[in-house]
Amino acid sequence: HPSTPLNLPRVSTQACEINGYYIPKNTRLSVNIWAIGRDPDVWGNPLDFTPERFLSGRFAKIDPRGNDFELIPFGAGRRICAGTRMGIVLVEYILGTLLHSFDWMLPPGTGELNMDEAFGLALQKAVPLSAMVRPRLAPTAYVS
Template sequence: MDGHPRDRARDEALHKKFDKLLTRMIEEHTASAHERKGNPDFLDVVMAIKKFYREKLTLTNIKALLQNLFAAGTDTSASIIEWSLAEMLKNPSILKRAQEEMDHVIGRNRRLVESDLPKLPYLQAICKESLRKHPSTPLNLPRVSTQACEVNGYYIPENTRLSVNIWAIGRDPDVWENPEEFRPERFLSGRNAKIDPRGNDFELIPFGAGRRICAGARMGIVLVEYI
C-alpha cells in the first residue's frame, strides 16, 4: 500500500541523505585502514572479503549491513541504557554501589576500557536486570511456523504468525522473586548468577534464542555495559 506522496518524497530525501553518509563513511574508513592494521574492525573485515575473497558483495550490500547495524543497534541499546539510568536514579543505593565499584576497579584517573567489564560484576548485574525488566523488543520479532506442530498441548497451524512475549517471561513470578522490583543483586549469587542473556537460558532471552537469535547480541551487551 503506497503512502502519501508527501511522505514518499520525504522518505526518498532521507534515504538519499543517509546513502551519502554511508558512502562517505566507507570512503573515509577505507582511506584510514592502514591505521588499524592488525586490529581490523567490522567494516575492515567486510571490505577485505569483498576485495580478496571475490565474494559477490556490492557497495549496496555493505551499506545495507551498516544500516542494519545503525537501525538495530542504536535505538535498542539506547532504550536499555535509558531504563538503567532511570532505575538507578529511582534507587540511589544501586547507583552508589555501582559508582563505588567503578572507583575501586578503575579509579578516577582513566577511562573505562572493554577489558575492565569482566571485573565489574555489579555493573553487569545492573545491565542484566534492565534486560530482564525492560527488554527493548518486548514481543521479539515475529516468527512464522513452517509446518503444523503442537507445543505444550497447543496446536499451531502451518504459516501461523507467532510472537514470543519476552516482557512477560522476564516478569514471571514463578521464575523471578519479586519480579516488579529492580534488584541487580539477584544476578550476583546462586543459580541466577550463571544466567546468560544470550539465549542459553530461557528465563532471560532479551535477544531471542535459537538459530534466529539477534546477530548483534554480543555487541549489544558490550555496548550497554560500556556506556
C-alpha cells in the same frame, strides 16, 4: 527489560504440537518477552530492581544470551541477535564510565523515581527520566 513487549512474528512452516498446544501450518507466532521477564514463578519480586540477578561468572543464575528462556533480550536459537556480545560489552563500558565519572541525582522536589512503563511498539518510561549530573573527576579528565 526488553526494548519491545513482543518479538518479531514468526510463521510456523509445518503443523506441530508444543506443550499440548496444536499449532497449524502458517500460523503467525509472537513471544511475549515482556511477560517472560516478569513471570513471578521464575523471578522473585519481578518488578523490583535487583541487578544481582544478572551477575556473571560463578554467581550467574541466568544467561542473557538465549540459553535460558527465562530471559531472552537478544532472542534465542538460530535467529539470536548477531550483536549480542558487542551490545553487552558496550552497555557495561558506557554505564561504568558514566557512573565512575559523574554523581547522579534527581532534581530537587522530584520525590521518588517513577519506574512505571508506557506500552507501545517500544517500551518506554511513562514519566520521562529527569536527572541532574555533577562531574566527579578533575576537569582535565573530561578533555581529550
